[in-house]
Amino acid sequence: MVVVVENHSLAQMRDQMPYTYALATRYGYATDYRAITHPSLPNYLAMVSGDTQGVTNDDPPAKHRLSAPTVFGAALAAGRTAGVYADAMPSPCASDNAGRYAVRHNPWAYFVTERADCGRQDLPISALPGAIRAGKLPNAGMLVPDACNDAHDCSLATADRWFRTWMGRIVAGPDWRSGRLAVVLTADEDDKHSGNHVLTVVAHPSLRAKVVTSRLDHYSLARLYAEVTATAPLGRAAGAPSMAKAFGLPVAG
Incomplete structure (x- = not known):
């Protein structure tokens, strides 16, 4: 399960997100x-x-009708599960901004060839508590905060509290307790003052104070999705450093 906050550097996130x-x-x-x-x-x-x-911009899906495959579609095609839970989204796979819902932070909505799957599996956040309780969190998942809770329009302290609330629920659920779930929190980008250097947290019951100093990036995250779903890495993820190897995470066989 991947969670993304907005526009802050590693130093800012470290100093202003104490729980995280x-x-x-x-x-x-x-x-x-x-x-x-x-x-x-x-x-x-x-x-x-x-x-x-x-x-190269933040335009909505109407301006970017993408036909490439995604990690979510690849997981579903391989018989695994995929899902997105989006805070403040008014309807499944919504392709327009609405209140604090920012579609640019919900990437599955841009891929037209997977629109049907997105409509079934890219859901408002109200669907998340039931999935946690039932132990049915997806193999390839993303949790999308709204534009306040991701620290775009509000503080990192607000994002930290929001993440703490959801992590409290997640770690009480059967997916986490069984050891099958890893949670990754990263930032989409920094504030343009730190070389795009962002804090990326990897939480899994098997990890104990693991610090990875080797270079990783968002393509490594795309590769991690592939590694945990036993699917082929997409695009530049195929040549990216492995997050699973770097962190010593158990992955699908």
């Missing part, structure tokens, strides 16, 4: 993880498709 950084030091984090570019949207596309798809 405590989780990092308890389980694991990367000290040299880099976003790919600016602005937001191409970074999200890189995470889920292994490429920025030539996108």
Whole structure:
């Protein structure tokens, strides 16, 4: 399950997200993880498709009708599960901004060839508590905060509290207790002042204070999706350093 906050550097996240950084030091984090570019949207596309798809702005899906495969579609095609839970989203796979829901932070909505799957599996956050309780969190998952809870429009302290609330629920659920679930928190990009150097936390019951100093990036995250779903890495993820290897995570056979 991947969670993304907005527009802050490693130093800012470390200093202003005390719960998140405590989780990092308890389980694991990367000290040299880099976003790919600016602005937001191409970074999200890189995470889920292994490429920025030539996108250089934050325009909505009507302006970017992408036909490349995603990690979610690849997981479903392999008989595994995929799902996105989006905070403040008014309807499944919504392709327009609405209130604090920012579609540019929900990348699956841009891939037209997977629109039907997105409509079934890219859901408002109200669907998340039931999935946690039932032990049915997806093999390839993403949890999308709204534009306040991801620290875009509000503080990192707000994002930290939001993440703490959901992590409390997640770690009480059967997916986490069984050891089959890893949670990754990263930032889409920094504030353009730190070389796109962002904090990336990896939490899994098997990890104990793991610090990864080797270079990783959003293509590595796309590769991690492939590794945990036993699917082929997409695009540039195929040549990216392995997060599973770097952190020593158990992955699908």
